[in-house]
Amino acid sequence: MLNNASQPDHAVGRSAIDPHRLAQIERRNRRERWGRAWYKFSRNPLSVLGLIMVVTITLMAIFAPFVAPYPQHAEPFTDFANASKPPGGQYLFGTDEIGRDILSRCIFGFRYALVMGVAVLSLVVPVGVLLGLVAGYFQGTIIDTIIMRVTDIFLSVPPLILALAVASVLQPNLTNAMLAVSLMWWPWYTRLVYGLASALRNEYFVVSAETIGAGTGHILFREILPNMVSPILTKMSLDMGWVVIIGSMLSFVGLGVQPPTPGLGTMVAAGARFLPDQWWIAIFPALAIVVVVLGFNLLGDGLRDLFSAEES
């Protein structure tokens, strides 16, 4: 950023040491930075749409019992009198074969989709990032070799199939599905961070910190890590979408959320049996999946554009 305002001005030099004034300046700077970032982000309507979608879905998931028209339909419930009703006034998305409101179940479905995404990422990101960071910084040493060879092994199979295998060996439920996906997901972060870290370790600001005598912890977490927040955040946002897809695939074959709990994948799988006549039973949960994934993808792309514009 070119900026005219930073001309040296000795007259005010000393006054900045006043801690009160200091904090004020820092607060103002921070506000300006956020303001600028938001301005750039908001230039792209698609990014804003993505953010709105993500926020809405999250709020709906959190307040599902209040938002859903028939919250009790997410629990064991039957109403054969209203079974297989097509979309219409009372049931916006129609009802399924035992009379449950599909809209309500989709809203609760968001819940499990997001829980899965958040849980998987909060397990996977710290582990993957830490391993990649250490391996990248100690590139060429035995630490690097061990971490990266193990990572390679995990990366040598499509992650989905390993997750399926692990999930199938364990009891089929949401927790185990999350564990299985997490177990297969960390290497992708390790690989991403490894690449970034092994490039950053040669940057002169890292070398500078070394020649000054900073410790490894400082270099890893204060010098290197802050410089890869943007690609990691971007990947996390895109991955939320992927985890939702994988979660729904697991539930589709019965390895994730167990009925009658409304998992989006489970609902699609169950509804597929009633195609084509009662199409709404499968199609609306399928659309719900697409909406979640779309929201996170738009947000992720928006973040990527924002970060790449920040850097140039």
Place this chain on the structure above:
Amino acid sequence: MSEIVLRVEALKKHFVVAHKGLIRREPVTVKAVDGVSFEIGRGETVGLVGESGSGKSTIAYIAMGMYLPTSGTIYYRDRDLFREKKRPLDLKREIQIVFQDPSSSLNPRQTVRQILELPLRIHQAGANRLEEVVRLLDLVDLPAEVMHKYPRQLSGGERQIVAIARALATRPSLVVLDEPTSALDVSVQGKVINLLIRLQRELGLTYLFISHDLSVMRNFASRVAILYLGRIAEVASTRQFFENPQHPYTQMLLSSIPVISEEEEKLRPAKVVSSGEIPSPVNLPPGCSFHTRCPYVMDVCRRVDPALVEVGDNGHVARCHLHEQPLAQK
């Protein structure tokens, strides 16, 4: 010369760049630094000049402990820099470096204050860091507000000045300057150089100055050593170096510089016109490594590597058969 601050002794650094063969992997090495010796006295600015592949930056990085020498060593005030495996903090404190490109040497995610506080935290425990940061900025003529800025909010010149302030934060006695102005525009480099000169005078600093820019060298260094493919070609006091260059490579370099006045024109040895490519440091020519481009090349140059011989006063030495007395030419 007064007290010796830095003594480089028969320094060699060979990098393995590749391996040959499938089973018995023979290393392919680059002799980046190949037997370099020189000394820096207290308060001096010694300039190392050279083109790409000359090894000038490698020497700086070895002095900083970023690489270990293949053989030979460097002494800081009689302390062998490589006796301990890991350099002790008090030695790190004494020797600091300013890198070429401040946009790479300052962490883009830290404010100037955070950048300057790191050396203070490590080397000045107990000091009031905020006051110290203000003092450092004042020392380099930057307003205190700069401490809240991120590097990208500063101009190139200001960034380099922040990097200088960081190097001074440990209160070092020797500062290595690795091309400190070559990433800057002409209109700001003067300010940085003049600041360095003032700081040297005020703080009694000793500089090892690495550069490829002879015009800057002329106005900054007190002594100049010129490197060609990892070896010293000539060392002289700055005045002698520019007014009475002895090595044909020095002459070629001087004659290649574009200048802007008649006065400078006279300093260019017109007869040594640049020709030939710089050989790859992987395949050094036998004998004198400059013989492939030298206008005065003799038979002996292709076979025998010349030694450094005295060619003038004040330790003016050159590595060239032209200056070796008939002895070598037999």
Place this chain on the structure above:
Amino acid sequence: MQRQADALRRLGLFLARRLVQSIFVLFGLSILIFTIARVLPGDPARTALGARAPQETVDRLREEMHLNDTLPVQYTYWLGDALRGDFGMSLVTRRSVTTDIAEFLPASLELVIFAGVLTLVGGIALGTLSARYKDSWVDNLIRILSYAGVVTPAFIFAIIFLLVFGLALDWLPSIGRLSEGVPKPPLVTGLITVDALLAGQLATFWDALQHLIMPGVALALGSMAQEARITRATMADNLNKDYIAAERALGIPERVVMGRFLLKPSLIPTISIFALDFAANLANAFLVELIFNWPGISRYGVNAMLRKDLNAITAVILILGVVFILMNIVVDLVVGALDPRIRLRAARSD
């Protein structure tokens, strides 16, 4: 001549080195799979026989499966068998797992190769079109479509296709690889379309192709959209490169600059992602295979998983690992062929 021989020798060295690396990775993978199969809770023998089997039978099977030995010993037995191509019996099909794989792998390959061709042709064409007419309505349309393609999982496409083209409109067959009564071609490659063509059975070829269309397209759309996005992004990026400006400045016509000098460097990322997608699709196809009742390897694998058929599970994962690793080598070769810088770097390191 000399140069060609040199290039061949370098290629050989490269392959040799990659194969050695791959063997290490496969070895590690086998340990990983073995761990999943044996260390996780549950008694494989009990699982194999079911909860109602008498304890003596289970004990006998435990003995047979070397389950009473230490884990490293068990692993050596298992690995030894696996190396001989013997993965044991499948609990699902009651046949040798090797036989099963020989039957199901070609079906998956046929599907994935078909989808791969669609992906590559469609993705590059759409991406190039989009970049060529950047910011026009064509570009915007392609971008919106590719967004939809990226965010929609293949199984949702599969269900929609099944619903619309299979059931509602009844244009295309929706189940299996061949219609009933259509003669199977003699087995050569295992890919029915190819075998039918080889045998000259055009009717069979046509029928098999019709069966391929829905699952193939459902599987391809996601990666096609991905490829289109990557191609467009790389091209747009390269369009601002100095060498394009330099080639234009030399008076080289736009058609040559775009079709030749821009296209080749822009394909490199597309191709590398494509090959990896191709291998991943082999596994990701499982829901598509389930929905269209396609007798492929990942459907087999998932069925095995649902039945805890450990022999089949390990075999399927190992085979998919091998395909994945092979595709990685292919990526390196193709990218090396397109990009001399990578070739040069590889040459320098030998």
Place this chain on the structure above:
Amino acid sequence: MAETPLLEVKNLSVSFRVYGGMLRVLDGVNLTVHAGEKVGLVGETGCGKTTTMKTILRVVPQPPAVINSGEIRFKGREVLKMRQRELTDMRGQGISMIFQDPTAALNPVFTVGQQLEAAIRYASAESRRMPRQEVRRRAVRALSEVALADPERLLDSYPAQLSGGMRQRVCIGMALSTEPELLIADEPGTALDVTIQDQVLRLLHRLVEEKHTSVILITHTLGIVRQITDRVYVMYAGSVVEVAPTRRLFAQPSHPYTQGLMAAVPRLSGGGISDGIPGRIPDYMNPPTGCRFHPRCPHAMPVCKRQKPALLAIEDAEHQAACFLYDAPERVRAYQQEGGLT
């Protein structure tokens, strides 16, 4: 000079659309090149030299660039109104360009031969019908002209296999292979070591003299301009601030920016370095009003903030500077009496 100039740029303004605003990079550039002339264009990083040249050739990527106004006439024909076909005809044989960084200017996935032969083949209608061997022969000749040994082998090499000096020579050979009337050389040799740069510049100088090619030489090194060119334009922040025959510029730099720049160059003869010009290049998103140099100018007057100065003659029309100090004496007095600039 009465005849039509070879190239005439009038009041050219170009902006770049970026995330969150417009960068007003060129702000009314004026430039003239006559047949057979060697013209220098000097200025610091980011002053718009390269953008001007890329716009002349219409190879500046659009978007992000937007040409706001101006005229570019090559041999009397308006370049900004040319259709694709006419552009392709003008590029190469009319004007060709050596780009700043030879590594970036060569396509990494094609051999030197493939690129050079394409340049030769598409140079003109006749060359398109040339047999292959003839194109190859000319490519070999183009490389030997730039003093490259073993051109046959070089044609089959990829850019990554060559040294920096060789790549620079290849770029020069390529730009000259189409036998242009005007050659634009953007910082030739800057990326190279000084001894190699010297060789490249001498080679370039010799070739354009032999072929009577007109040249625009872009550089930030004043010494290079002095060595090669007849006339010099000095650019600052998107406008030409001074133009003069080379000798006169060095003898009597007139614009305060030119004066500051000259003083800042460290001399081989010693004598210390001046502190240079205070401040920094302006922010192109919100450039200073009036004369863009006024925030850094030691002679700034109130008028400089209000109004953009036109190029004014110093002694005669050959030497001009865009500075109010060179206005009619009574006006200058009036400007100065307005009081200090805050």
